[in-house]
Amino acid sequence: MAFIASAREAEINAAARMREFGFGDAQATPIGADGGVDVRSSRAIAEVKWKSAQAGRPEVQKLYGARGTKHHLQLFFFAAGGFSKGAVQYADETDVKLFTYDPNGVVTPANRIATAFVHRLRSEEAERRRLADQKRADAERERVKAAQASQEAEQQRRSEEEERKRRSASPPHAHAAPPPTTDVFAAQRAQIESELAAQEKREAKRRETEAAQAQRRIHEYNKRMVELHRQNEIRSRGKIPTSAVTVVFLWFLVVVLSIVLFIFAGGAATGWFQGGPYGEAAMVTVVLLVMASPFAFLLRGILRSLKRREIL
DSSP: OOOOOHHHHHHHHHHHOOOOTTTTTTTEEOOOOOTTTTTEOSEEEEEEEEESSOBHHHHHHHHHHHHTTTTEEEEEEEESOOOHHHHHHHHHHHOOOOEOOOOOOOOOEOOOOHHHHOOOHHHHHHHHHHHHHHHHHHHHHHHHHHHHHHHHHHHHHHHHHHHHHHHOOOOOOOOOOOOOOOOOOHHHHHHHHHHHHHHHHHHHHHHHHHHHHHHHHHHHHHHHHHHHHHHHHHHHOOOOOOHHHHHHHHHHHHHHHHHHHHHHHHHHHHHHHHHHOOHHHHHHHHHHHHHHHHHHHHHHHHHHHHHHEEOO
């Protein structure tokens, strides 16, 4: 889908994602009062939030209440700004699948229920592909066996036809010994069987490679989901996920600013207490006060930023 630029486009994108999840009749509800439901299907309903702020627990509760007594309906919630910690906890308790989406329409699971749901879909898709490959391999083996049987029957028919022609062309009193026969069919059978065995080996190797690749993709996907879930938990606590390098750099700025303020304060104190010219001491004090205000403001801002950060 193109770049999402409106709430309606977000609803249409959510309906498309639900159809990919297996809800083939999912459609965005008409514009107007929707009763807290933006996408409907015969087996699921969904709410879509197109805003930068996090969706909270009351909004997830509203979706749960919109289902009413139709307990067979699965619940989905799509939000661009993520979910609060309370919303994630309530969704895990009530089997509501939470997803975030970016402006390009790519959705990402945001709670344990949604992650397990996506993992199950991927496993089922991998199993369907494996069964389809197995079915194709079985059909190919049957085709080769049928071709082998047809070839043997045709060879047998030709041999019998040649034998009848030879006997009809020989005099009635001639009883020559039949020519020695060679096991042509056995050689052909061995060749076809070797081809079948080689093909089965290639199919088995291909299936093993695809299974290993699928397991690797699932492992990478689960690792990414765990990292995203951790970042969402950090954001739900009002923190900013960041790296250790950033935190060290901010602490370095705190130390440097503190040292600079200490040096200016020491110079002013030296000028006053050692009996130097009062004019110079007063000038140093004025410079200290002028420099101290922005330095103190910057230092306060950096310390507040450090309190809001959490190292990943």
